[in-house]
Amino acid sequence: MAKTRYLFISDLHLEPARMNVIEAFKDYLRVLSEQDALFILGDLFEVWLGDDDNTDFNQSIIEALTLCHADVYLMHGNRDFLIGSRFADRANLTLLPDPYILDLFGQPTLLLHGDSLCTLDHEYMAIRDLLRSESFQADLLSKTLSERAHIAQQARKESQLHTGQTEMQIMDVTPEEVQLTFARHNVKTIIHGHTHRPKDHLPNRGSQHCRRIVLGDWDKFGWQVIADDQAIRLDHFPVNQLN
Ligand SMILES: [Mn+2]
Numbered sequence: 001m002a003k004t005r006y007l008f009i010s011d012l013h014l015e016p017a018r019m020n021v022i023e024a025f026k027d028y029l030r031v032l033s034e035q036d037a038l039f040i041l042g043d044l045f046e047v048w049l050g051d052d053d054n055t056d057f058n059q060s061i062i063e064a065l066t067l068c069h070a071d072v073y074l075m076h077g078n079r080d081f082l083i084g085s086r087f088a089d090r091a092n093l094t095l096l097p098d099p100y101i102l103d104l105f106g107q108p109t110l111l112l113h114g115d116s117l118c119t120l121d122h123e124y125m126a127i128r129d130l131l132r133s134e135s136f137q138a139d140l141l142s143k144t145l146s147e148r149a150h151i152a153q154q155a156r157k158e159s160q161l162h163t164g165q166t167e168m169q170i171m172d173v174t175p176e177e178v179q180l181t182f183a184r185h186n187v188k189t190i191i192h193g194h195t196h197r198p199k200d201h202l203p204n205r206g207s208q209h210c211r212r213i214v215l216g217d218w219d220k221f222g223w224q225v226i227a228d229d230q231a232i233r234l235d236h237f238p239v240n241q242l243n
Helices: 019-030 056-067 085-091 122-132 134-141 145-165 175-185
Strands: 005-009 036-041 071-075 094-096 100-104 107-111 189-192 199-201 211-214 221-227 232-238
Touching (some): 019 056, 071 085, 107 175, 175 189
Antiparallel strands (some): 005 221, 100 107, 199 211
C-alpha cells in the first residue's frame, strides 16, 4: 500500500530505567496509521543482548511494536547490533541493512545509523567492523545471557571512558566522508542519527546542494523527521518527565 507519510526516528536508547522515554515511544507508536511507514535508524535499545533475552521490558516493547498500525522498519545501531530475525518476526517489523536507499516520493534518500560517517574516530571504526562481523556475533550469541550482560557492561564502561577522552569533533561526522557518501550512493538527501546533534543541514554551495538531516536522541525531547509528498522536515516534541 502506498504510504502518505514516512517517519524517521533513532537513538531512543530504550532501557527499563528510562520509563518516560518508553512511554513517549509507546504513545508515538499508538497514533500512527496504516498510511504511515516508520523507520527506526538504530539504537532503539540502549543494549540488546540477543533475541533470546525474554525480559518483561523487551516483551513490552515487542508488544507495543506489534500494536502499531504503521509498517515498521528497523536498522541496527552500534548498541543494538545483536537484534536478529527472531525479534523482527515477533515485533512484526522489517530489518534494513545500513546503508539503505529509500525511494522517498521519487527521491532516492540514503538512510544510515550514522556511525559509519565518524571516520576520524579510528579506534571506534576498528571496533565497528568487529561488531558487525558474523563470526564475532555468532561467538557472542553462543555465550550465556549473563556472560553477554557482563561483556556489554564492560564495553559500555570502556565506551564511556573513550567518549570522555575523545575530542568533540572526532565524535561528529567527518565532512569529507559525508561528501564521499553522497557521491558514492548518488543521492541528494541523507537521514541519519547516532551523533545526537540534531540539525537539518540544508543544501548550500559548500555541500554541493545536498541535504543531510540528523536526528536527535530521545531524552527531554523526542526527535523525528516527517516526510510527505510536500516536504521533509526535522521536528521535536517534549517528552513528559515522570516523577
Ligand atoms: Mn549510535
